[in-house]
Amino acid sequence: MGTHIDNQALEKIPFGVLVFDSKDYNHILFASRRAAQVWDCRDAEELLAYWHAGLSHGIYPGDMDRVFQDISQVSDGEKNEFQITFRILTRKGAMRFVHMSGRREVQDGLIYACVTVHNAEESDVDMLTGLPGPMQFSSHVEALCRNGTEAGKYAVLAFNIERFRLINERFGLREGDLCLKRLAGILTRGFPGGIVCRYAVDTFYVFTQTAHMDDALEIYRELLKKQMSPEWKCVVNIGVFLMPSRELPVGVCMSHAMQTCRSLTGTNGKRIAYYDRALEKEIAFVQYIEGHLEEAVSRGWIKVYYQPVVRPREFDTCNRKKVPRIQ
Template sequence: MFVMQEGPDLNRGNINLEKTDPITGLDTTAWFFSQTQRDPNFYPLHKSTITFFNVMNFKTINQRFSYPGGNAYLCKFRDELRRIFEGENVLRAGADHLVVISLNLAIEDIADRIKELNLVMGRFEGGLRNQIKAGIYVSDGSPQKPIVMMDRASLACREVHGIFNKEYAVFDDALKIKLEEKQYVLDHFEEAFEKGYFHVYYQPVVRALTGKVCGYEALARWIDPVKGMISPLIFIDVLEKVHLIHKLDAYIIEQACKDLRDDIDSGYAYQPISVNLSRLDFELSDIKSVIDRVVAKYNVPKEYLVLEVTESAFASDQKSLGETIKEFRDDGYQVWLDDFGSGFSSFNNLQIYDFDFLKIDMNFLRTFDQNPKSRVIIASIVDMAKKLGIHTLAEGVETEEQYEFLKRIGCELIQGYYFYKPIPLEDYHTKRAELCSFETNESPEERHYFDEIGRINFLDNTPLREHKLEIASDIPIAIIEGENRKYRFIFVNNAFKKVMRTFGADTTDEVLNRLHKNDPGILRKRYEGLIHSEETHEIVEFFEDFGDVKIVSKARFLTRMGDKIAYAFVIKVLSAKK
């Protein structure tokens, strides 16, 4: 797939090459390249720059506008290229591929023209907003086969497929090395399977509220005797292209279940392990049967094997994929939507499919410090997920500021280098006391307890109601945990802190102290109200007098774990001394 394939011998005179493409009327690349090889004076190709263009999802254009409409799109594409690249050679390379060959344009000039092209073609009639990608190859001045030059431009174009904020790529030394690595993977992946070069690394997931480990993600790593650690970005891409990714995923699933069984049998604290599923797992195998067999083989509880389906898996809108996901969830597995926000279909997927968790794409956190929009988008995702009854996890967390922000907006689970890096299983064996102790790990009872707490939406106007479709605002809200009639705050938002200050309390302990000093009759009435809320799941209301300040508070029972019980509170100031 990644080998540079040589084309026909264009110097042979017995090959009949069409000069003109019948749809666009452009010269064909095959004819143009044959002329450069026959006649050195025809065009100085060795001094040129080749820009290869590809229309994304051209099949959609044909489906929406029919084939004549698709041909009209190509002709519009041709006209704009001729206008934008006036004086350069515009050629047809087949399918939805057009090529520009130029002599005097720098990469920056070509990039500006690509941007203009997308702006113009984005206004194509019919309301179709489609993107055109490009790959650029600049000749180094040495004689080269034309097919190799265009192939390199095409390979560069392929690098930006599926990357929505990149319009073009340049074939440079870094890309050449990357393609050589892909070729190595292509040549050696069978050997890697046979000789056990693939390993499972585990990255802990922690609960934002407590910092305790509450899960792991199983990640594939290829440790090669020649190349060392080969990047997953390289080998996963190759295995997907050659339709062997399901073989790797099946291996990771089996290893994860085996390791989980070992932890259970050894008496250590154990957590759910999430594994990644590719779109091709659903296409190339009966993935439900594969997983069911492995789970039964190692006698692993189904709720302890979490299935992460990447958002790109839904690009083909397969009905069977949705049916299989429903079967998984009906059978007791958790299904998470991975990389949420990485593609255009994010919200459509939430309409069609049901998920237990959203994993927020780490790219939002990469711009966290520089782009304030990232915070708004992340908060909006958490707010929306809570209203839909879906839990949230943020991946790629690397700083305390990111962590505190995510905790403040109610994102429940955290994954990233701020807490833990992915490490091999043998490292866990040497760090059992730290990573596998019951003090640092969440218990099953705590998991259920905090999952219920996590349903509260700190960003909502009316957080005591469940699953509403309303715009959020900053209502004073707190979560209070009680045990044997002793209470403590485990969460307060900024609005709650502001109300505290109106009656002279700087800390939550001061608030509790003042509440405890109230009349015994008031204390008993408050306690009875909380019991009533637990028994009926109704919202209860209390009036408190802090001298100059009178407030009303509303509370709702959330969940119980043994003697521990959690409530959500919102408060409102009724009167205050001016």
């Protein structure tokens, strides 16, 4: 913990406090005793041991991307403050809802966040669009799956506005908010029998019956053309996960839909993809590589080579760049 953090003063605050570096917001620099108790830990030492000093270990997997997406906007300087309600996994294995609000201090470049236990699921409504938040979405979907009669005929769709940040930068936050409101309205009208939620800054989810999905997507496309400003050049990618059964956890379905949606980022023309075996293998391969990077480095399987950079006119080597290669 850095010496510039006033630990004693932060401990006196009557709610949990976390401090992390804006350049590495997964790495916790300070946790107050009250913050530790939110995760059923006695003190900061026990909390950081449970987390392995990283915030990601204490967040419910289905909410992790949404939390870090909100915090990253503060880290990148896109906004100064954030507020988010999400699920955590305590040291005792219980799932709990918490509310976190934080801001980035310009003087020291640190993000200071307050964290409290959140019990009011009914208040989980997105203030900008009026849509249900992630908690209400999960709760409603679970109830429908539990009480529904059409087993195996549901789908979860993830909608992501590609490069939404550019809309904010070019046209301002007010236009960006208008874009989000328009998309929320389009999804609500396009999927009248489904459940729509705003999950993160530029991400929405829809839960619907597959019998109505194709017609709903056609209505959605028509509304998107009519209501989205051409100046925004708004590109919305859609990832579709067809639920094989009602027993599959909602978080898993949402994760598969979002992974499918992300597979479209940077592609030309194709704006919708369905989760299938080929994509499942591709995702598993990427996750394996990411999960074994440290082992590969420690065992010397990854070597760094210096590739020459050549000037086209003179064909002279003007520089070298590092290129990692797997042996």
